[in-house]
Amino acid sequence: MFTQRSIFVIGIILLFWNLMGVAAFFTQYHMNLGELAATDPVGARIFAAMPSWLWAVYGVAVGAGTLGAILLLLRRASAALLFLLSLIAVLVQFGYTLGATDLIAQKGLATAAGFPALVILIAIGQWLYARALVVRGALR
Secondary structure, three states, rough: OOOOOHHHHHHHHHHHHHHHHHHHHHHHHHOOHHHHHHHHHHHHHHHHOHHHHHHHHHHHHHHHHHHHHHHHHHOOOOOHHHHHHHHHHHHHHHOOOOOOOOOOHHOOOOHHHHHHHHHHHHHHHHHHHHHHHOOOOOOO
């Protein structure tokens, strides 16, 4: 079920996914909120009010996920721990964004929570996958 080739292919996919998260983090951190406000005033307001600790959590989410994918490719069991850390950070990040702001009220549940739900599902999946590999002895 877990062949070296499938672990490699899934690891590469997860690495690209997590690198897209890193790119999104830096893009969003450095974005021009004035330009964003012209097309998405609610989003601009949410980003402007984002506390610094939440940016740190976001950074942990994408950083731990990326490092987890690299360690998965290196067949290291610690990938599972990093994917778990990433999942916890993702839950904190989106829990705050969706629960402590008026984003759902302003944009609606489907629009506000659609992409975060996908990110959460992938974070759960990558953690469960790495954990299963550890249990089967495919990671050392």
